[in-house]
Amino acid sequence: MAEISQGFTTAATLIGTANTELLSIVWLSLKVSGIAVMIASLLALPFGAWLALVRFPGRQSLIAILNGMMGLPPVVVGLLVYLALSRAGPLGSLGLLFTPAAMVAAQTLLIFPIITALTRQVIEDAWIEYREQLISLNASRGQSMMALLWDMRFTLLTAVLAGFGRAIAEVGAVMIVGGNIDGITRVMTTAISLETSKGDLALALALGIVLIGIVVIVNAIAQIVKTTAMKHHG
Amino acid sequence: MVESILPLSVRSLSYSVGAVEVIRDASFAIERGSRNIVLGANGAGKSVLLRLLHGLLLPSGGQIKWARADAKFKQAMVFQRPVMLRRTARENIEFALQVAGREKNISHAARAALESVGLTHLADRPARLCSGGEQQRIALARAWALVPEVLFLDEPTASLDPTATKAIEEIIAAINNTGTTIIMTTHDIGQAKRIAHRVLFLHRGRLMEDALAGHFFTEPQSPEAAAFIKGELLW
Numbered sequence: 001m002a003e004i005s006q007g008f009t010t011a012a013t014l015i016g017t018a019n020t021e022l023l024s025i026v027w028l029s030l031k032v033s034g035i036a037v038m039i040a041s042l043l044a045l046p047f048g049a050w051l052a053l054v055r056f057p058g059r060q061s062l063i064a065i066l067n068g069m070m071g072l073p074p075v076v077v078g079l080l081v082y083l084a085l086s087r088a089g090p091l092g093s094l095g096l097l098f099t100p101a102a103m104v105a106a107q108t109l110l111i112f113p114i115i116t117a118l119t120r121q122v123i124e125d126a127w128i129e130y131r132e133q134l135i136s137l138n139a140s141r142g143q144s145m146m147a148l149l150w151d152m153r154f155t156l157l158t159a160v161l162a163g164f165g166r167a168i169a170e171v172g173a174v175m176i177v178g179g180n181i182d183g184i185t186r187v188m189t190t191a192i193s194l195e196t197s198k199g200d201l202a203l204a205l206a207l208g209i210v211l212i213g214i215v216v217i218v219n220a221i222a223q224i225v226k227t228t229a230m231k232h233h234g
Numbered sequence: 235m236v237e238s239i240l241p242l243s244v245r246s247l248s249y250s251v252g253a254v255e256v257i258r259d260a261s262f263a264i265e266r267g268s269r270n271i272v273l274g275a276n277g278a279g280k281s282v283l284l285r286l287l288h289g290l291l292l293p294s295g296g297q298i299k300w301a302r303a304d305a306k307f308k309q310a311m312v313f314q315r316p317v318m319l320r321r322t323a324r325e326n327i328e329f330a331l332q333v334a335g336r337e338k339n340i341s342h343a344a345r346a347a348l349e350s351v352g353l354t355h356l357a358d359r360p361a362r363l364c365s366g367g368e369q370q371r372i373a374l375a376r377a378w379a380l381v382p383e384v385l386f387l388d389e390p391t392a393s394l395d396p397t398a399t400k401a402i403e404e405i406i407a408a409i410n411n412t413g414t415t416i417i418m419t420t421h422d423i424g425q426a427k428r429i430a431h432r433v434l435f436l437h438r439g440r441l442m443e444d445a446l447a448g449h450f451f452t453e454p455q456s457p458e459a460a461a462f463i464k465g466e467l468l469w
Contacts, residue, residue, distance in 0.1 A: 129317060130317055130319075132285075132290050132311075132313065132317070133313065133317035135289075135290060136288065136290065136309075136310065136311040137310075137329075137330050137333050137334070137380075138306060138307060138333060138334065139333045140333075143333055147319060147329065150320075151319050151320040151321075232360065233320045233321075233360045233362065233363075234318075234320060234360045234361070234362025234363040
């Protein structure tokens with residue numbers, strides 16, 4: 001119990017004093033996960049929408065694989081990215097291993113199936129309602145996809161948030177490809193892991209509280225935006 | 235070159251879902267400029283027939299032949315439950331115009347369409363926040379803005395009160411007066427009498443009568459149509 005209360009006190013002190021190290025770790029965490037979410041969303045939203053509207057042999061199998069990949073173990077993703085970026089790997093010449101870019105790549109791979117699978121489900125449900133109207137208007141598949149993505153934008157925010165939550169909270173992949181280098185690739189989760197292994201539970205807990213706070217605040221803002229927008233747009 | 239997509243010629247049309255024949259061996263033609271009411275009880279196959287004609291469903295058998303190959307670009311449909319995009323009323327119409335390939339004066343055309351259904355004041359209101367009657371009028375404006383040769387209407391007033399129904403019927407008459415052919419389903423005999431030039435009476439998927447409205451209502455040829463007109467419950 002003492003560690004918990006000390007953790008809250010340490011968290012309050014670190015935040016209250018705007019601790020430089022804490023801020024840099026938080027900033028890198030947000031930057032890495034934010035960029036990963038942006039890249040994954042840019043790819044997954046249209047791909048998920050496309051998958052919702054097209055029919056082809058093997059589609060159900062692809063959907064099953066994507067759904068399964070929502071639970072992809074981060075360490076496996078980290079290992080794959082590590083192998084790709086290591087000196088002997090196919091992308092080794094880029095020299096990205098143990099950089100934030102490698103962490104972005106790992107998190108993008110990790111959350112792409114999540115955003116794709118959720119987008120596919122949202123758009124497929126919407127298609128049931130919109131299908132006849134859009135076909136009646138002679139909308140092309142591309143036009144239908146864009147219309148559905150735009151119309152379901154508030155619901156899809158939840159899919160993007162699920163990706164963000166997964167990205168910012170994972171530790172295995174970024175630990176492997178980032179290396180947890182102080183000041184360069186240390187993010188909140190890897191810092192928590194390190195402080196725990198060092199036995200500084202109070203600091204680890206403090207970082208954990210900050211991490212949970214960020215996730216809650218981001219979700220709360222998104223929820224407010226979604227509710228307000230739905231109220232105004234129907 | 236053939237100018238109009240009409241006449242529409244339907245031969246031995248059938249549509250089945252599994253072993254159930256929803257439309258059975260229907261043959262008829264639709265002429266230009268007319269107001270055609272597809273009349274029948276719930277479950278008679280009216281909506282399915284409309285969807286087959288509009289190309290939303292593929293027939294199990296028979297033939298639907300338009301006078302022009304590009305007929306699908308000259309039609310519009312308004313559904314019983316209007317589907318509004320999460321945009322303003324004006325933007326809903328603008329979307330339809332953009333999809334139809336219109337590039338110029340889209341905003342002006344959308345406003346004109348809204349004006350023609352008396353909803354100029356709702357132009358910038360999110361369409362989904364409008365009442366059921368207003369949404370149906372927006373759907374009509376959206377369809378009208380496309381200047382279709384044929385307008386399909388699937389029970390457009392089924393869930394509306396008499397005031398909203400009257401407004402919708404006036405708009406349908408106005409659209410028809412601009413030369414658009416109307417093909418509309420209803421189970422409401424009063425509405426069919428008010429609107430129809432011609433009645434196609436369906437009973438259990440079979441086209442029982444195809445007659446001018448005056449003739450249909452005074453001298454129905456089938457016992458099913460006679461019973462329906464009298465308001466008797468059909469077996």
